[in-house]
Amino acid sequence: MRLxxxxxxxxxxxxxxxxxxxxxxxxxxxxxxxxPTFEHSTxxxxxxxxxxxxxxxxxxxxxxxxxxxxxxxxxxxxxxPLLVLLATIGYGASSLAGxxxxxxxxxxxxxxxxxxxxxxxxxxxxxxQAVVIVSVSTAFIAIGYTFDITVGVADMLGASVGVLLxxxxxxxxxxxxxxxxxxxxxxLGAASALGAISYLVSSLAPVVHWMRPMRFASLFYWSVGNNxxxxxxSPSEVAVLVGVALVLVALSVLAFERLDLH
Amino acid sequence: xxxxxxxxxPGPAIETSGLTKVFGGTHAVxxxxxxxxxxxxxxxxxxNGAGKTTTIRLLLDLQxxxxxxxxxxxxxxxxxxxxxxxxxxxxPGELSLIGRMRVRDQLDWVARARNLPDTRHARDLAERFDxxxxxxxxxxxxxxxQKVGILLAFMHEPELLILDEPTSGLDPLMKDRFEQLLRETxxxxxxxxxxxxxxxxxxxxADRVGLIKEGRLVRADVVENLRAKAPRTVEISFQDxxxxxxxxxxxxxxxxxxxxLVTLEVSGPIGPLLQVAAQLHPIDLVTHEASLDQLFLEFYxxxxxxxxxx
Numbered sequence: 001m002r003l004x005x006x007x008x009x010x011x012x013x014x015x016x017x018x019x020x021x022x023x024x025x026x027x028x029x030x031x032x033x034x035x036p037t038f039e040h041s042t043x044x045x046x047x048x049x050x051x052x053x054x055x056x057x058x059x060x061x062x063x064x065x066x067x068x069x070x071x072x073x074x075x076x077x078x079x080x081p082l083l084v085l086l087a088t089i090g091y092g093a094s095s096l097a098g099x100x101x102x103x104x105x106x107x108x109x110x111x112x113x114x115x116x117x118x119x120x121x122x123x124x125x126x127x128x129q130a131v132v133i134v135s136v137s138t139a140f141i142a143i144g145y146t147f148d149i150t151v152g153v154a155d156m157l158g159a160s161v162g163v164l165l166x167x168x169x170x171x172x173x174x175x176x177x178x179x180x181x182x183x184x185x186x187x188l189g190a191a192s193a194l195g196a197i198s199y200l201v202s203s204l205a206p207v208v209h210w211m212r213p214m215r216f217a218s219l220f221y222w223s224v225g226n227n228x229x230x231x232x233x234s235p236s237e238v239a240v241l242v243g244v245a246l247v248l249v250a251l252s253v254l255a256f257e258r259l260d261l262h
Numbered sequence: 263x264x265x266x267x268x269x270x271x272p273g274p275a276i277e278t279s280g281l282t283k284v285f286g287g288t289h290a291v292x293x294x295x296x297x298x299x300x301x302x303x304x305x306x307x308x309x310n311g312a313g314k315t316t317t318i319r320l321l322l323d324l325q326x327x328x329x330x331x332x333x334x335x336x337x338x339x340x341x342x343x344x345x346x347x348x349x350x351x352x353x354p355g356e357l358s359l360i361g362r363m364r365v366r367d368q369l370d371w372v373a374r375a376r377n378l379p380d381t382r383h384a385r386d387l388a389e390r391f392d393x394x395x396x397x398x399x400x401x402x403x404x405x406x407x408q409k410v411g412i413l414l415a416f417m418h419e420p421e422l423l424i425l426d427e428p429t430s431g432l433d434p435l436m437k438d439r440f441e442q443l444l445r446e447t448x449x450x451x452x453x454x455x456x457x458x459x460x461x462x463x464x465x466x467x468a469d470r471v472g473l474i475k476e477g478r479l480v481r482a483d484v485v486e487n488l489r490a491k492a493p494r495t496v497e498i499s500f501q502d503x504x505x506x507x508x509x510x511x512x513x514x515x516x517x518x519x520x521x522x523l524v525t526l527e528v529s530g531p532i533g534p535l536l537q538v539a540a541q542l543h544p545i546d547l548v549t550h551e552a553s554l555d556q557l558f559l560e561f562y563x564x565x566x567x568x569x570x571x572x
Contacts, residue, residue, distance in 0.1 A: 004375045012360060103358025107414070110322050111375045112348040260325040262356075 005108060005121035009095060010128060017087075021133045024083050025140040031074045032144030039148060041065055048073075056207045061227050067149040068230045071141065071156070076224050077203070080137065081163050085195050088130050088171025093187035095122040096252075097178030100261050109261060116253045119179065123249050126171045134164040151229060158233035162223035165241035169219050170195045172248035179255035182262075195219075219244065273336050275300045275422050275453035276321065280330035283316050283477075290316040292477040294330070298455055298470075303448045305468030306457040307558060313477035314457040315355050318426050321455075322352055335422055348376070351415035355426035355457070357407060361400035365410055368399060369417065376418050384417035390443075391436060404431035412440065416447075423447065426457045441467050461558055473561050480561055492552035493529040498539050499546040500524065508538055 010017075038044055045065045048055035055061070059077020063069045096119070099105040108118060138160040142153075170191050178187035198218040202225035205215035215221040222240045223233075276298035283291040291313045298304040308314050319325040321332050323343040332339035334346045359368060365388070373381045388395050391409045399410060408431045415423060429437045444454055444467050458464050464471060465485060472482040481488065493515055499522055506519040509526055511534050516527040522545075528535055532549075539547070 002374060004371065008360075008371055012362065103354070103356055104360055106324055106352075106354055107358070107372075108375075109324060110347055110350070110352045111372065112344050112377075113375060114344055258326070261319070262324075 003121055003124070005113065005118050006125045006128070008108075009091075009122060009125040013091070013129065017129055017132060020083075020087060021136045024080075024133055024137045027079065027083075028075060028137045028140045029143060032071075032141055032147050032149055035067070035070050035144060035147050035149050038065055038070065053207050056203050059203050059225070061206075062230070067144075068151045068155075071144070071149065071151060072229050075141065076159050076163065076229050078199075081166050081199075081220070081224055084130055084133055084163055084167035085170050085192075087133055088126055088167040089174045089188060089191045089195065091126050091129060092171035092174030092191060093178050093184045095126065095178070096175060096256060096259075097182050097187050098184040100182050100259070101184055103262060106261055115256050119175075119253045119256045120249065123172060123175065123252065126175070127168050130164050130167040130171065134160055134167070152232070155229055155232045159224060159229040161238065162228045162233045162241070165238065165245065166219055166223035169223075169241060169244050169248065170198075172245055172252065176248055176251045176255055179252045179259055182259055273300075274298055274333075275302075276304075276332070276334055276455060278317075278321075278330060278332045281317070281320060281327055281332055282329040283313075283320055283325060284328040289477045291320065291327075294474075294477070294479055296472060296479060296482070298453060300453050301448060301451045302469040303444060303454040303456060303467050305464035305471040306455060306474065307459065307461065307464055307471055308474035309459060312474045314474055315426055316477075317474070318352075318355075318424055318455075318457060321424060322347075322350070348418075349421045351418065351420035351423045351425075353411045353415040353423075353425045353428050355430070357411040359399045359407060359410060362398065364396060364398050365393065365402075365413075366395040368410065369395070369413060372414055372417065378418055381417060383419055384413045387413050387416055387443075390439060405433060405436065408432055409436070412443075416443070420452070422453045422455065424455045424457075427459070428456065429458075429460060429463060437463065473558060475561075488557050489552055491529065492557040493527045494552050495550040496526045496528050496532070496535065497548045497550075498524050498526070498544050500539075501543040501545060504542050508542070509535065511535065511538060 042065075045063050048058060048060050048064050055064075058064065058073045060069055060073045064073045096105065099108075109115060138157065141149075141156065141160075173194055174187045174191035177190045178184060181187065198220045201211055201214050202218040202220035205211045205218070205221070205225075215225070218225065219241070222237045226237065228237070274297050276296060278294050278296045281291055281294040281296070282289065294313075294317060296317075306314055306317070316325065320327050321334060321339055323340050323346075326340065335349055337346050339346065363371070369381045369384045373384070385395070388409075391412065393406060393409045393413070397406075399407060402410070408428075412428065415425065415428075429440055432440060441463070444456070447454055448469070456464060456468060468485060470482060470484050471488060473480045501522065503522050504519065504524060506517040506524060509517045509524065513530040513532075514526050514528050514535060518525045526535065
C-alpha cells in the first residue's frame with residue numbers, strides 16, 4: 001500500500017504542521033515554566049475554591065495551583081484540545097470539501113484510486129497530524145517535571161491520548177459533513193459548533209444539574225472532562241472515542257461515495 | 263471484473279444510454295444517447311451551460327447520473343471506474359493544480375499514483391511543449407499550467423482521452439502542436455473525446471462532431487455530412503441584371519441581387535439551380551462552404567427543445 005494521498009496531503013502541510021506544532025509546544029513550555037510562580041498563590045486558588053461555577057468554566061476539578069490543576073486549567077481543559085481541534089477540524093473540512101471546492105480533488109479522484117481509499121488515507125493523514133501536534137506538545141509539557149509539575153506520567157499520557165482522540169473525532173465530524181455536503185464552510189461550522197457545545201456540556205455538567213445526564217453525549221467528557229489528568233484515561237473512555245472515530249470514518253466513506261464532485 | 267486492458271474489448275470507446283443528470287429540478291443533461299467509436303476524434307460542441315462538462319463528469323464517475331447508463335471502453339462508468347481511470351486521461355475544463363508543487367513533483371506524484379515505471383513520456387511531451395519542469399506551478403502562466411494539464415492527461419498514454427476545452431490559454435503555436443498530438447493519438451488507434459466551443463479547432467481535428475444544446479444531443483455526424491446538409495452561399499455573376507424571382511426553386515432559401523451579381527443560400531443538390539442559371543448567360547460562379555460555425559448556429563436556430571439526438 002503506497003498511501004500516495006496520505007503522503008501528498010502531509011507533504012503539502014508539512015511546513016504548516018511544523019510551525020503549528022512548534023507554536024503549541026512553546027505555549028505548553030511557557031505554561032509549565034510559569035508554574036513555580038503561581039504554585040503558592042492562594043488568591044488564585046480562592047478564585048475557584050469559592051465558586052464551583054467559576055471552576056467549572058475554567059475546567060478545574062480541584063485546586064488550580066496543584067500541578068494537575070495548573071495543567072488542567074491552562075492546557076488540558078481548554079487550549080490544548082482547542083489548538084488540536086483547530087488543526088484537525090481545519091484539515092477535515094478542507095481535505096475533501098475544500099479540495100473539491102478548489103478543484104484539486106477531481107485530479108485525485110480520476111486517478112485509479114478508489115474513493116473509499118482516498119477517504120481512509122485522508123483520515124489517516126489527519127490522525128498523523130494530530131499525533132505529531134499532541135506528542136510534541138506532550139513532550140514539552142513533560143519538561144514541566146523540572147518545574148515542580150509532578151503529575152503521574154501515565155495519567156498525563158492518558159490525558160494526552162484523550163486530547164488526541166478528541167481531535168481526531170471532531171476532525172472526522174468535519175470530514176463527514178464535508179463529504180456529505182461538499183461545502184467546506186458547512187463542515188467547519190458544524191464540527192466547530194459540535195465541539196463548542198460538547199465543551200460547554202462537559203464543563204458545566206458538574207454545576208448545572210439538568211446538564212449532568214447530557215455529559216455522556218459530550219466527546220470532551222470522554223476525553224478530558226472526567227478527571228483524566230489525575231485518574232488517567234480508562235479503557236472504556238478510549239473505547240468510546242475510538243469507536244466514535246471508526247463510525248465516523250465509515251460514514252465519511254459512505255458519504256464520499258455518493259458525493260457529486262466538481 | 264478482471265482488470266484486463268479495456269482496449270482488447272470490442273465496441274465503442276464511449277456509449278451512453280438515456281444519460282440524465284438533474285440538479286435541483288434543472289436538467290443539466292437529458293436523455294443523452296452518445297456513441298464514440300474507438301480510434302476516432304469526437305468533437306463535443308456546445309455553448310457554455312449546454313451540459314458538456316456535466317456529461318464529462320458523469321462519464322468519469324465524478325458525478326452520478328439521475329438516470330441512464332454510461333460505458334467507457336466497454337466497462338461500466340461507475341462499477342468499473344477504477345479500471346477505467348487507469349486507461350483514461352482527463353483534462354478538466356477548469357484545471358486546478360497544487361500550486362506549491364514543482365511541475366516535476368506533480369508528474370512524479372501522478373506517476374506513482376498510476377503505478378507508472380517512469381515519467382519518460384511526460385518529459386518528452388514537456389520538451390515538445392517547451393515546458394520547464396523545474397518551475398513551481400504557482401509561478402506558471404495560464405497557458406503553461408494548461409500544458410501541465412495536457413502532460414498529466416497524456417503521460418500514461420491512455421486508450422481514451424477526455425479533454426474539456428484543452429487549448430484554453432495556449433498560444434497559436436502550442437495549439438498547432440497540440441492538434442498534431444491529437445492526430446498522432448488517433449493515428450495510434452486511441453480515442454479522443456474533445457469538448458470545446460472552439461469550432462475551428464474541432465473542425466480541423468475531429469472525425470465526428472456532436473452538438474449539445476440544453477443537455478440534449480441535437481446532432482452527431484461526420485463534419486462533411488453536417489456541412490452537406492447545411493446551407494452554403496452561391497454567388498453567380500451574369501452578363502446582365504436578372505430577375506431574382508426566377509430562383510424561387512427547391513433548396514434555395516434566400517436570394518439577393520445586386521446588379522448582375524446574385525447571391526443565394528442553397529442547401530441540398532445544386533443541379534436545379536444550375537439549370538435555371540444556365541439559361542441566363544452566367545459569367546462566373548463561386549460557392550462558399552458553410553463553416554462549422556455557421557452550421558452550429560443553424561442547428562441551434564432550428565432545433566427546438568423537442569429535437570432528438572441522431
